[in-house]
Amino acid sequence: MQELPPSYYAVIFISKRTIGDNGYEKMALTMEELAQKEEGFLGIESARDSQLGITVSYWATLEDIKRWKDHTAHKVAQEKGKSEWYEHYQVRICKVEGSYSFER
Amino acid sequence: MQELPPSYYAVIFISKRTIGDNGYEKMALTMEELAQKEEGFLGIESARDSQLGITVSYWATLEDIKRWKDHTAHKVAQEKGKSEWYEHYQVRICKVEGSYSFER
Numbered sequence: 001m002q003e004l005p006p007s008y009y010a011v012i013f014i015s016k017r018t019i020g021d022n023g024y025e026k027m028a029l030t031m032e033e034l035a036q037k038e039e040g041f042l043g044i045e046s047a048r049d050s051q052l053g054i055t056v057s058y059w060a061t062l063e064d065i066k067r068w069k070d071h072t073a074h075k076v077a078q079e080k081g082k083s084e085w086y087e088h089y090q091v092r093i094c095k096v097e098g099s100y101s102f103e104r
Numbered sequence: 105m106q107e108l109p110p111s112y113y114a115v116i117f118i119s120k121r122t123i124g125d126n127g128y129e130k131m132a133l134t135m136e137e138l139a140q141k142e143e144g145f146l147g148i149e150s151a152r153d154s155q156l157g158i159t160v161s162y163w164a165t166l167e168d169i170k171r172w173k174d175h176t177a178h179k180v181a182q183e184k185g186k187s188e189w190y191e192h193y194q195v196r197i198c199k200v201e202g203s204y205s206f207e208r
Contacts, residue, residue, distance in 0.1 A: 003194070010198050012114060012160055014149055018208075045118055047151040047158040054151040054158040056116055062201075082206055090107070090205040094114050094198035097166075101194040102186055104122075 001043030001058055006096050008042055011065055013055045015089035017048075024085045031077050038071070040064025058096070065093060105147030105162055110200050112146055115169055117159045119193035121152075128189045135181050142175070144168025162200075169197060 017024070035041055040060035047054055059065045068074060081089070121128065139145055144164035151158055163169045172178060185193070 001194075010114075010116060010196060012116065014160070045156060045158065047153050047156045049151050049153055052149060052151045054149065054160065056118070056158065082208075086206060086208065088205065088207045090105075091203060092114060092200050093202040094200050096196050096198050098197040099195060101192065102190060103192045104186075104190065 001045060003099060003101055004042065004058075004096075006098055008096050009059045009062060009065060010094045010096050011057045011059065012092040012094060013053075013057070013089060014092075015053045015055075016051070016087040017053065018085055018087055022084050023080070027077050027080065031074060034071070034073055035068060038064065038068050041068070062093070105149060107203055107205055108146065108162075108200075110202055112200050113163045113166060113169060114198045114200050115161045115163065116196040116198060117157075117161070117193060118196075119157045119159075120155070120191040121157065122189055122191055126188050127184070131181050131184065135178060138175065138177055139172060142168065142172050145172075166197070 032044060035044065035057065041064070042058035042060060044055065044057045046056075059068070069078075136148060139148065139161065145168070146162035146164060148159065148161040150160075163172070173182075
């Protein structure tokens with residue numbers, strides 16, 4: 001995501017997956033597409049290796065985060081996450097207070 | 105990292121590497137070991153795939169983050185990062201305002 005002036009919000013989602021895909025990749029893509037249409041959505045960045053996945057999504061306000069958390073289709077995905085896809089996860093809701101970047 | 109009561113700080117470091125190791129892995133390990141000895145260090149979590157690397161480190165205060173940024177050995181690593189290891193990176197300094205987790 002591009003540099004934006006603070007302050008906006010970041011949701012850090014750190015997860016360990018269960019074994020196998022079990023429909024995860026398709027649902028993850030659908031959720032990302034849906035999130036992008038939500039009010040206040042600013043961007044998303046993800047990385048996953050064999051140990052851990054980290055997804056950071058960025059939002060204008062806490063209300064936008066709450067609305068996305070309560071989105072009906074997202075709630076269905078959250079339930080599948082608990083029943084099938086994740087061994088564990090942690091969510092941290094953060095206010096971005098400063099940023100800087102480097103470009104070669 | 106375990107659940108901690110807010111508020112503490114998260115530094116989200118998102119990077120795209122240049123091609124090849126060029127001494128990166130060794131330095132990254134050394135930096136992680138050094139950071140763990142710093143005052144206010146609370147934890148670190150990383151994931152990297154072919155597209156992107158995301159490292160989130162957690163700190164008690166903004167002063168702790170500043171002190172680690174200015175640490176002599178870390179400054180040497182930062183310079184190598186710009187000259188050799190990274191195509192680009194973004195750093196976001198965030199205050200953690202809330203968190204929750206799931207464990208299977």
